[in-house]
Amino acid sequence: MENRNHSETYEKLVLSAEKLFAAKGFYGTSIRDVAQSLSIAKSSVLHHFPRKEKLYAVVLQRIADDMTRELQSIRSDGTDEFTQMLSFIALMCENTKNRPDRDLIILRELLDNPNRADKARKWYFAPYLNELSRIVSSGMEKGLFKPVNPGLFVFHLLGAHHYFIICLPTVRKLFEAAVFDRMVLDHRRELEKMVEDKLARPRKPKPQK
Amino acid sequence: MENRNHSETYEKLVLSAEKLFAAKGFYGTSIRDVAQSLSIAKSSVLHHFPRKEKLYAVVLQRIADDMTRELQSIRSDGTDEFTQMLSFIALMCENTKNRPDRDLIILRELLDNPNRADKARKWYFAPYLNELSRIVSSGMEKGLFKPVNPGLFVFHLLGAHHYFIICLPTVRKLFEAAVFDRMVLDHRRELEKMVEDKLARPRKPKPQK
DNA sequence: TTGACAGCCTACCGATCGTTCGGTAGGCTG
């Protein structure tokens, strides 16, 4: 369904466009830029993607699909929900390290999406948020988690991570190197603690009020 | 120093540009758009702001100044640091309600700033982050707060808020109205709890291990 | 052998971009 074997150039275009859209956004990236990054003619880009919007859509769709797939594989790995949440944090941090552009694009899309009312836009990351919320809901239903608002918790967790990541390049200039390094190291532990504090029940489930 | 009495049009331009930059970003907003929003000629905009970059800079500077000033007034209001953190959350939520555009611009600037290396960019919000971190540091030094990484805590707090706010328009479409309303209501309480759980020491400082 | 098609190209289009320029209207100052 998804994996019709596209040409090599097609694949390169998607990857290169991902970088460019991440760096300068939809409006700030021109088809010319994308073409130049692969040293091909502009109209060759338009051969593969009839409109700029279409290229952007494919980039988004691919990111959302990858992320959702990874999350589904965690959710069906047989472990308990608490472990799954920790796996998710590990996955998220790993993805940030390997594909930093993707975090930027997601944030940009969050900002731009509401304003593209002209052409009815779809929200590519809904399945991803759904999967993630479901882990929390499931953990609550089993009594493994404290009662929280699942959607809200997910947003706060994602927010804490994404925001920090996006601030990194700027923060680097504001703090001394040692302080900066320490912040990066502490970051993941802090996310894990957020899951622990907010979700995990005390070790011995005493039926206290 | 700051308040040279600018013309009425100048002030209107800054306000209107704030809205437009928030909605479509720096690249997505044209000088024509700004001019049209006030029904004046494009060249009139350029009379007040010789370059587009300059207009953008004034918008940013004004936001940063306002926010820093408000924060300073909290920091010098004589209350303890815990109360100050709660005042800050109240202020932040109030500002989001009154000037939602500003949250969007800050996020956009975080995304765009690292990529504007061409013209040496300054970071307008450094004083703001500094003020906020200082409240946390001060609380820690007095033994009022648990030991945390002040910068990191501040980022996680701001991240949880801003991210949620920016997701709101999109989230509205994903959840039922009742669930959505509940999330908005819970949001501020959740931020306050974040301060309480992460910073506040237990009421009776028993020297437990 | 032929023809369809994918892939890529050059050349070009109208629209819009940020910016410059010359000029006008009106308000102060001397």
Place this chain on the structure above:
DNA sequence: CAGCCTACCGAACGATCGGTAGGCTGTCAA
């Protein structure tokens, strides 16, 4: 009245935008 100022305007600049038209080349099935 001259001289100078701010505020504003329309016209036009060169550059770049997204997108179109049409031609060349190679592959591969009929």
